[in-house]
Amino acid sequence: MINSIIFILLWVGAIAFFTWNVKKISRNIKLGRDIDRKGNKKKRWSLVLKVAVGQSKIMRLPISGILHIFVYAGFILVNIEMLEVMVDGIAGTHRALSFFGFLYPIAISAFEFFALLVIIGCLIFLVRRNVLRVNRFWKPEMKWWPRLDANLILLTEVILMTSIFFMNASDVILQSRGFEHYHKVGSFFLSSVFIPMLTNLPSETLVFIERLCWWLHIVGIMIFLNYIPYSKHFHVFLSFINVFHSKLEPVGKLANMPSITTEVKSMLTGEEPPLDENAEDVAFGAQDVKQLTWKHLMDSYTCTECGRCTRVCPANITGKILSPRKLIMDTRDRLELTGKNIDKKGDDYSDDKTLFDYISAEELWACTTCNACTNACPVNIDQVSLILELRRYIVMEQAAAPGELNAIFNNIENNGAPWQFSQDDRMLWADELYINEKSDQ
Amino acid sequence: MTEGKQKIKVPVMADLFAKGEKPEYLLWVGSAGAFDDRYKKVTRAFVKILTHLNISYAVLGVEESSSGDVARRAGNEMLFQMQAMTNIEIMNSYEVKKIITCDPHAFNTFKNEYPDYDGNYEVMHHTQFLYKLISEGKLNIKSDLFKNKTITYHDPCYLGRANGEYDAPREVMTTVPSKKVEMKRNKSNALCCGAGGGQMFKEAEKGDKEIFIERTEDLLETGADIIVTACPYCMVMMTDGLKYKNKEEEIKNYDIAELIEQSLEL
Incomplete structure (x- = not known):
């Protein structure tokens, strides 16, 4: 009885705290300006199925791809067992779903198999990060916290999964001894490996191990759930939503700026632009998170710092400081701080800082807009459009483009080409052009 | 069988239009195609192919201006949209429907970005155009x-x-x-x-x-x-x-x- 109450209270607390944090993240994302990403639902759902559920882009790197599927699919499937844990926890029963008879040990053995996949995946991931030191996990932006964050997640998952094996192994021994409460439900395939290790222990110790693992598993899941909003691991929720809101147009299309269209039209026609009383004073581009779209901000919370974007970035490969992942992490750090400031000091508070205190012009101007990063991102983050919004601000609001680029802007304006050639010379290439004519006459 | 060199007179949109002719394709030469010494050779090569296959085409000549691709990607949206709208006005005045270009950047901006300013064309990169001719058995x-x-x-x-x-x-x-x-x-x-x-x-x-x-x-x-x-x-x-x-x-x-x-x- 008392156990049931503790169990229920813990869950209520865990879910309440989680909801509170999710609401905060959601509020922060909504600080961004609006962008329409709702149309063509059918295509959006099929993207979710393919890219998020189906992990299609993760599989482009087959080794980490397969391992990720182990952990992702394994974790989801293992947690079906949570159903029984919930029933047992609330009702004070033991293995309530064992009334399924012979199917029950088969199901539990299957879950054990998935748990093993998760453990294998996480252990190899730990080795890749810490022993093999795969390059993309050791870039400058991977400071102590991003590295620790990743290791904590992997270790927690290993502990959560291992607890299942010890819980099941002790249970089976207790069943065979006919110990009170531990009725016969059958034996389980993988955890039986641990039986010889435990079989000499007294029943009371086994009960302690079984209960400890049960609570460790359940409390572990609660802690893990509430750790996620503070961690890069939030991608487990947001990746599906982020992929749903992907840009559907061809990758090469950049976002239009309708405010400029109105202005340019009036310049070309000489007519006054139509007065729009609802028009807000919009900045040209973005210098801070509120001037980005909510999709940029969602991108930043979706990023799990895998570094596949940076791995393929031509600028990064050749030693420039630009790292697309860093820009996304900076955006999230800036957004988190902006959110904290709002919580503490109100909506209108400004800390006199901008994204440019996090991201340098040198990083932004190193991008070739080649879209290798967006192509590589397993959760459809759009790094290029973030870079573009910041460039737009530098060029149009600060008039601080690099000198060489200002020169080509002038040339385009004055003579219609990035080079200083007269527009009147645009046909010189066609002079003295001959073709070898072959005819059968 | 005789063989000889024929001079190519590259058709210009304004001239054709004055004669009441309307070519099927606009060949967008692009700034590099017109001014970069190495890429001028590519423009000339492609024009030879068009001539050889009797394709109905014309260029804008001195009326052509930068597509604005580089201005947009370098963050100068104002300049990009000025270029886009000016180019669209010229192309629409010649009732251009189909564009071929050797420049993937112009191809991308025409195909994906000009429609935002009422510039709607069937745009083909020259590799796509050549592939089309090959599959039709013409090349x-x-x-x-x-x-x-x-x-x-x-x-x-x-x-x-x-x-x-x-x-x-x-x-x-x-x-x-x-x-x-x-x-x-x-x-x-x-x-x-x-x-x-x-x-x-x-x-x-x-x-x-x-x-x-x-x-x-x-x-x-x-x-x-x-x-x-x-x-x-x-x-x-x-x-x-x-x-x-x-x-x-x-x-x-x-x-x-x-x-x-x-x-x-x-």
Whole structure:
């Protein structure tokens, strides 16, 4: 009885705290300006199925791809067992779903198999990060916290999964001894490996191990759930939503700026632009998170710092400081701080800082807009459009483009080409052009 | 059978329109195609192919101006939209419906970005146009000029990743008898030449090496005799890369149009 109450209270607390944090993240994302990403639902759902559920882009790197599927699919499937844990926890029963008879040990053995996949995946991931030191996990932006964050997640998952094996192994021994409460439900395939290790222990110790693992598993899941909003691991929720809101147009299309269209039209026609009383004073581009779209901000919370974007970035490969992942992490750090400031000091508070205190012009101007990063991102983050919004601000609001680029802007304006050639010379290439004519006459 | 050189008079939109003629295609030459010495040769090669196949086309000539692609990607949206709207006004005044261009950047911005300003055209990159002619049986290549050569292809970002066109250029290349090899990074994984997004016109930021050198090393690894590109920026960058590696004598750098022009002995 008392156990049931503790169990229920813990869950209520865990879910309440989680909801509170999710609401905060959601509020922060909504600080961004609006962008329409709702149309063509059918295509959006099929993207979710393919890219998020189906992990299609993760599989482009087959080794980490397969391992990720182990952990992702394994974790989801293992947690079906949570159903029984919930029933047992609330009702004070033991293995309530064992009334399924012979199917029950088969199901539990299957879950054990998935748990093993998760453990294998996480252990190899730990080795890749810490022993093999795969390059993309050791870039400058991977400071102590991003590295620790990743290791904590992997270790927690290993502990959560291992607890299942010890819980099941002790249970089976207790069943065979006919110990009170531990009725016969059958034996389980993988955890039986641990039986010889435990079989000499007294029943009371086994009960302690079984209960400890049960609570460790359940409390572990609660802690893990509430750790996620503070961690890069939030991608487990947001990746599906982020992929749903992907840009559907061809990758090469950049976002239009309708405010400029109105202005340019009036310049070309000489007519006054139509007065729009609802028009807000919009900045040209973005210098801070509120001037980005909510999709940029969602991108930043979706990023799990895998570094596949940076791995393929031509600028990064050749030693420039630009790292697309860093820009996304900076955006999230800036957004988190902006959110904290709002919580503490109100909506209108400004800390006199901008994204440019996090991201340098040198990083932004190193991008070739080649879209290798967006192509590589397993959760459809759009790094290029973030870079573009910041460039737009530098060029149009600060008039601080690099000198060489200002020169080509002038040339385009004055003579219609990035080079200083007269527009009147645009046909010189066609002079003295001959073709070898072959005819059968 | 007689053979001789015929002078090509490149048709200009304004002249045709004055005579009441309307060509099927606008050939967008692009700033590099008109002014860059190396890429002028590509424009000339492609015009020869169009002439050889009796394609109804014209160019804008001195009425053409920058597509605005580089201005937009370098953050100057104002300048981009001015260029776009001015170009659209001219193209619409000539009732342009179909555009061909050798420049993937112009191709991308016309196809995907000009529709925001009422510029709606059927846009084809020259590799797509050549592939169309080949599949329609209008373009046949019988030459064995490259039979003993090994050719590799560099995917321009704005044709490949930006617009998903990986096949057309490769299909065109298969019609030219030769040995084909792929670089280790190809198609959607291809490495950028380093020139897009405004980089063509500025010094690269501090780093260990230039991007075009990294890409040239991909090329050298294949052992190819010829690298084929389909973009004016890639052409400049790969030419520089070959020079840097002192390979410009051994390894030729052609645009697909030039590969076809030479195969047809135009």
